[in-house]
Amino acid sequence: MSADTTTFFIGFTIIFGALGLYLWRLDRAGKKLEERIEELEKQKK
Amino acid sequence: MLSASRLRLAAIWSTVAAWLVLGYLAWFVAPDWSNAPDVSAPLTRKLLFYHPASAWASFLAYTLVFAASIVYLRERDLRRDTFARSAAEVGFLFNTIALATGTAWGWAEWQRAGQNAIATIYTDPKVVVVLIMWFVFAAYLMLRRLVDEPERRARLAAVFGILGFTCAPLSFLASRVLASSLHPDVAGPGANADAAVGAQVGMIIGFSMIAYTLLFLALFLQRLRLARLEERIELLEVS
Numbered sequence: 001m002s003a004d005t006t007t008f009f010i011g012f013t014i015i016f017g018a019l020g021l022y023l024w025r026l027d028r029a030g031k032k033l034e035e036r037i038e039e040l041e042k043q044k045k
Numbered sequence: 046m047l048s049a050s051r052l053r054l055a056a057i058w059s060t061v062a063a064w065l066v067l068g069y070l071a072w073f074v075a076p077d078w079s080n081a082p083d084v085s086a087p088l089t090r091k092l093l094f095y096h097p098a099s100a101w102a103s104f105l106a107y108t109l110v111f112a113a114s115i116v117y118l119r120e121r122d123l124r125r126d127t128f129a130r131s132a133a134e135v136g137f138l139f140n141t142i143a144l145a146t147g148t149a150w151g152w153a154e155w156q157r158a159g160q161n162a163i164a165t166i167y168t169d170p171k172v173v174v175v176l177i178m179w180f181v182f183a184a185y186l187m188l189r190r191l192v193d194e195p196e197r198r199a200r201l202a203a204v205f206g207i208l209g210f211t212c213a214p215l216s217f218l219a220s221r222v223l224a225s226s227l228h229p230d231v232a233g234p235g236a237n238a239d240a241a242v243g244a245q246v247g248m249i250i251g252f253s254m255i256a257y258t259l260l261f262l263a264l265f266l267q268r269l270r271l272a273r274l275e276e277r278i279e280l281l282e283v284s
Contacts, residue, residue, distance in 0.1 A: 012095075015142055
């Protein structure tokens, strides 16, 4: 594999990998927070 | 008027559409540089449609951090701090992408030319300023985790946010004032006519800025929603 192909692959992996990871993290955090709210609201009732 | 959830959904779908168009423009409309005699890394050069726009998105995010931090220091309203925090986190992501893709691109260009690519990249004044900005916002995000008291945390973060933002205009000026910069100035005041990329490539770069702005908006709104959920939990826990 040439240096150009390697850096091309690394460059685009960084872009889509970082964005994908961040979206996954946001989604996971959102679900956890919603669960926690549900739990707290149940406790209140 | 659009509700918050509809606005979030609209931002997500317009981002998906814009990124599909950007992919089409970058791969099927933009010139194929594989036979260009002066281009040493034609494949990696496609980063031209992704790397500058990620830097743009980080500057946009940090501008919001700057504005929200100033408003926070004047009003001491923690909602402004939440706004700044959400923008800073997304801005930091784009800042990291810009630095990492720039390093990969620079590696392809200068390592092949027999130079020490890393030394060449990280002595460019624009890169140095952006790297300093990255460190300031890394510290910003870290201190948010370390300081427990909300008012103190917000006050400290606002100062870091304002300081970090000052690097954005410095980065714009760095390549215009210092001739040693590797970054060509293709637009704006002080643009270098020799660095002109042509109308078609310029149009695609312009479109990439729109695609990244939409992506920033989608991520920022999503992050803001999480911050609101966190606040709701805090309220439920104390009440």
